[in-house]
Amino acid sequence: MDFLSYLINGLGLGSVYAIIALGYTMVYGIAKMLNFAHGDVIMIGAYVAFFALNSFGLPLPVAIILSIAVCTVLGVTVERLAYKPLRQASSLSVLITAIGVSYFLQNAAQLLWSSSTKVFPTIIPNGGISLGGLSISYLTLITIAVCIFVMICLTLFINRTRTGRAMRACSEDKGASTLMGINVNRIISITFAIGSGLAAIAAVLLCATYPSVYPTLGAMPGIKAFTAAVFGGIGSIPGAFLGGLLLGVIEIFAKAYISTQLSDAIVFAVLIIVLLIKPAGLLGRRIREKV
Numbered sequence: 001m002d003f004l005s006y007l008i009n010g011l012g013l014g015s016v017y018a019i020i021a022l023g024y025t026m027v028y029g030i031a032k033m034l035n036f037a038h039g040d041v042i043m044i045g046a047y048v049a050f051f052a053l054n055s056f057g058l059p060l061p062v063a064i065i066l067s068i069a070v071c072t073v074l075g076v077t078v079e080r081l082a083y084k085p086l087r088q089a090s091s092l093s094v095l096i097t098a099i100g101v102s103y104f105l106q107n108a109a110q111l112l113w114s115s116s117t118k119v120f121p122t123i124i125p126n127g128g129i130s131l132g133g134l135s136i137s138y139l140t141l142i143t144i145a146v147c148i149f150v151m152i153c154l155t156l157f158i159n160r161t162r163t164g165r166a167m168r169a170c171s172e173d174k175g176a177s178t179l180m181g182i183n184v185n186r187i188i189s190i191t192f193a194i195g196s197g198l199a200a201i202a203a204v205l206l207c208a209t210y211p212s213v214y215p216t217l218g219a220m221p222g223i224k225a226f227t228a229a230v231f232g233g234i235g236s237i238p239g240a241f242l243g244g245l246l247l248g249v250i251e252i253f254a255k256a257y258i259s260t261q262l263s264d265a266i267v268f269a270v271l272i273i274v275l276l277i278k279p280a281g282l283l284g285r286r287i288r289e290k291v
Contacts, residue, residue, distance in 0.1 A: 004134055005254045012140035014248020015147030016209065019202040021240035022154060022224030023195030029235035030171045030191045033083060034091075036098040039222020041078075041196050045203035046213045047113060047157045053121050060123050067200040076088070076092035076189050077194025083192075084185070109215035120211035122198060123204070143205050150182070150198065151241050158237065163190060171235070224251075224267070231271050233284025242282060 020042065045067045052063035082101050086094050128137035155284045158164040169177045172185050178184055199218075205222060207213060224247060233244025249268055254263040274282065 008250030008253035014245035018244025037101040039218030042218035045200035071200035120207040231279030239283035
């Protein structure tokens with residue numbers, strides 16, 4: 001019974017990683033950029049939700065919508081100001097810029113809200129359901145349900161809408177997409193907007209699980225979600241979903257059966273082993289480049 005309990009808790013944690021990883025993999029799949037400031041967008045979303053709930057007393061749905069709106073605007077602004085001028089630059093230049101944006105957001109948060117830790121209010125009631133000897137918390141159930149809902153909506157959007165088809169076209173070949181009349185700059189902005197909106201949803205779920213808000217909140221979840229995206233196959237939406245769930249399960253099992261202190265090391269060790277066997281990730285595609 002303990003095994004099933006750990007498995008379900010791992011799926012709950014992995015669902016948060018999966019939502020964050022979807023933002024990473026969408027941006028990379030379409031813009032071919034690694035947005036390492038994505039974790040700090042999560043932090044901003046957490047602060048917005050915290051102040052909306054704690055200082056202004058807004059209802060939870062309004063606080064979530066406000067957090068999504070702020071993160072969406074922030075994501076588009078960062079893309080326009082920091083990444084768009086580097087569209088033709090080397091990947092190293094983009095990487096350094098992303099790290100700079102990350103530090104800028106962290107230091108801005110420290111200046112605005114201080115570096116002290118704030119306690120996120122309880123938004124999901126304690127308790128859960130019991131199935132035999134197995135107890136599942138409401139938080140875990142809601143987190144898994146939200147992740148599945150987000151995945152379904154995103155898949156339908158990518159496959160059934162005109163904008164989604166344009167995203168897939170830009171992912172394959174930006175030059176040909178431009179010749180076919182697709183506004184590539186607009187598609188990339190929409191991609192950043194969606195990824196940042198997902199970061200806000202992940203921020204609320206993350207703070208519901210670990211009720212603390214501080215300027216470096218998004219650093220480790222961002223790194224782990226990026227690991228999940230690489231694990232599943234960077235650029236693959238189903239891969240990000242699968243990678244996030246597996247990462248959460250591995251982390252919880254490592255904490256339960258091996259060591260709490262070594263759990264992160266075990267997670268990254270598993271990633272290295274998987275990439276040695278499948279360099280493109282579990283669901284990634286190996287692409288041959290002509291030279």
